[in-house]
Amino acid sequence: MRILILGGSQFLGRAVGARACAVGHDVTCAARGVAGPIAAGAHFVMIDRDAADGLAPLAGETFDAVVDVSRYPGQVRRAVAALKRPGVHWTFVSTISVYADNRIPGQRADTAPLREPVAAEIEHSTDAIYGAAKVACEQAVGNDSFICRAGLIAGPEDPTGRFAYWPTRLARGGEVLAPGSPDDAVQFIDVRDLAQWIVHAAEVRLTGIYDGIGPIRKRGEFLAECAAALNASCTFTWIDREFLEAHDVRRWAGPRSLPMWLPLPDFAGFLTRDTSPAREAGLTSRPAGRDSARYTALAARKPRTSDRARLR
Template sequence: MRLLVLGGSEFVGRAVVTAALGRGWEVTVFNRGQHRPPPGVRALHGDRTAPDGLAALADGTEWDAVVDTWSAAPRAVRETARLLRDRAGRYAYVSSLSVYDWPRPAGFTEDEALVTGAAADAGPTEYAQDKRGGELAAVESFGADGSVLVRAGLILGPYENVGRLPWWLNRIARGGPVLAPGPQDLPVQFVDARDLAEWTLGAVERGLSGPYNLTAPPGHTTMGALLEACRRVTGSAAELRWTDPEVILAAGIEPWVQLPVWVPPGSESHDAVHRMDVSRAVATGLVCRPAEETVADTWRWLRETGDEASSRPARVVKGLDPDVEARVLGLPAGGS
């Protein structure tokens, strides 16, 4: 298989490249050249937002499939897909569950109502609208039968450039009392970027098309198991102090952002993020590794390379301020 990855040097794109190389595929990456891709690829450079930014792709080369992870204004997807529609067999666009309209019921499937996509000739708008616009742009050129829309949920794993799991690992490694958002048995759904990559490559290889919700099945792990795994892999003596959701919300702590991954049980947000139906993806080959493996490998990456979780500052999760954490736990400021 000859694969073109648009991006290919960070997080999900990097996982796709690594998985494709592991399958013995011939891989080309196209990006701005700001980060080094895995060895063994052909690298082309260009800026998809600039005039003539796609010039490096205009030489007539053909590929069996394209994987695109673009998250900003959908114009870039439209222009790239139009350029490649007669030179690539299939277009896989890594989208997001954010394309579903709000509120999303527990167990929502690919048939749930969608947001209105951003116009392809508009500048960047909201994340959800841009992602839906990207989907529409891919389908416009490759058709419903030639495009795969990977509607990913929460993505974790090595090279994460948003900072969710790295924040928890670094916080727990620091030790002391840790505000652990309860309840411990709260279900959590996420997909390891490497498992997303393997499914996506399998999808284009088998000629799948259409939208797929892509995250681990319900019951994959819990908030308690995830944080306990963080404690085990870091070797930390941190004390996880499980705290009721009501206490956390009353303190003005923002779920998901200040306490990454966590959203309170029974809320629309929990249903929307951690209760997605993924039976279609599972039926077509999705296999998810144990949560502890994701945690351990992410910690190993952080230890080997330093904290590289911040390559896109506007999207980086800051986590909980230590003084706020101490106040909620009844400790002196900086007491953790």
């Protein structure tokens, strides 16, 4: 099968390329070529998706499947106009940030309300309109495609640190500041598992809208599993939301943040999505501690700051 990846030079796109090559597909990665190398065995085509004719280098090429990971509505609309044809399986990697309600646990992709899409004239995306821009991208792609709404993605080459902080910190051992409660939910997916499912979806021509995330875990169990896999001796000091916010410890990502922490009840639904439809459609998840955490701890950079420094 000939697979075109629009992107393919970093993190998920490169993982999809690596998986597709590994199982014998003919893979082309089309990108600007500035983010990093493509997967070994894939072909590279230089394009500029922001230009009106930026996909011209792909003219005349035929593909059985296309995978697009863009966050920019203008790029997605141009790709659909230039490349989407009958018989071509189309995958669009979206995000659970498209949902309008993050408070209700257990929501499903087929029934949860969405944000309003950005206006038609909006070409690009920012962090402030990320979810709304992805809704616009989904609408451009259409319901005859495979739309994979990814959650927090972990694993090799993760550039965000949103998962990597925890294995790296736990590997140091000692007293570990843990946000919220041991019973709070966490939910994520290893990039290799997500890539495998995306390639599988193209192979079986899966269509529909799914949440591409792993099973719901309790935070305490997740941290203990990671520590055990790393042979780390840790004690956990659980700190409530009020104390963290009073000391300017921030949520999720960025400076002074604790990754994988979102305040409750505001985000009780964000990390508790019902992903049973995705599992029925072939998504599998590896044990977090045994593989994802161990790999990440070996590859990650030094922690950004100490636990105590987060509370100063």
